[in-house]
Amino acid sequence: MSKSSILSFLFSQSLFIGFIPILTPLYSYLHPMVFFVLWICFTGFVTYIVYAVRNETITMSYRVFLVLIGVYTIGLLILLFNRPSEQQYGNMNLIPFATITLYLSGAANPLVAFYNLAANIGLFVPYGLWGRRSNQSTFVVLIITIVTISVIELTQYLTKRGSLDVDDLLLNVIGVFVGYVFYPLFYKVVRIT
Numbered sequence: 001m002s003k004s005s006i007l008s009f010l011f012s013q014s015l016f017i018g019f020i021p022i023l024t025p026l027y028s029y030l031h032p033m034v035f036f037v038l039w040i041c042f043t044g045f046v047t048y049i050v051y052a053v054r055n056e057t058i059t060m061s062y063r064v065f066l067v068l069i070g071v072y073t074i075g076l077l078i079l080l081f082n083r084p085s086e087q088q089y090g091n092m093n094l095i096p097f098a099t100i101t102l103y104l105s106g107a108a109n110p111l112v113a114f115y116n117l118a119a120n121i122g123l124f125v126p127y128g129l130w131g132r133r134s135n136q137s138t139f140v141v142l143i144i145t146i147v148t149i150s151v152i153e154l155t156q157y158l159t160k161r162g163s164l165d166v167d168d169l170l171l172n173v174i175g176v177f178v179g180y181v182f183y184p185l186f187y188k189v190v191r192i193t
Contacts, residue, residue, distance in 0.1 A: 012045075033078045037123065080156065081159070093164070121174050128175065129186055149168070
């Protein structure tokens with residue numbers, strides 16, 4: 001195991017453990033899988049930063065990359081569709097920026113507002129990386145993203161496992177395109193062969 005791997009692991013796990021008291025209120029708001037998904041994101045981000053600062057690279061096969069995306073997707077789907085039953089779901093918002101404005105106004109719990117805004121963007125960044133790595137055109141990635149996220153939003157609404165919110169769609173699309181645009185920076189550290 002390389003020195004960068006050890007540093008990444010120790011640093012990311014220490015920071016994640018330090019953030020647990022802040023993240024604990026999300027446990028009652030979301031499925032416990034939120035900790036697993038956030039742990040993956042946190043560990044991956046810190047590992048990227050450590051390797052970037054040390055000017056080192058990680059090499060993985062495209063197959064391993066796809067397996068990681070698959071495992072991540074399973075975790076994300078569990079998070080999206082297995083919510084605490086004591087919450088009310090099945091709401092609908094078709095007015096762009098209504099929910100975003102609510103969160104930014106301070107009317108909602110600050111932790112919940114930050115999590116919803118950051119998560120709706122950040123959790124979809126890996127799909128932008130995948131879209132760019134698969135050499136799809138920007139238009140194809142946009143269409144796949146909009147259709148897939150619309151199906152997820154509609155399914156959450158119909159199954160009452162979440163709400164149908166156009167702002168979630170907007171934020172998720174932004175997240176995918178953040179990954180798509182920043183793929184060259186990602187590739188400087190993570191080489192997918």
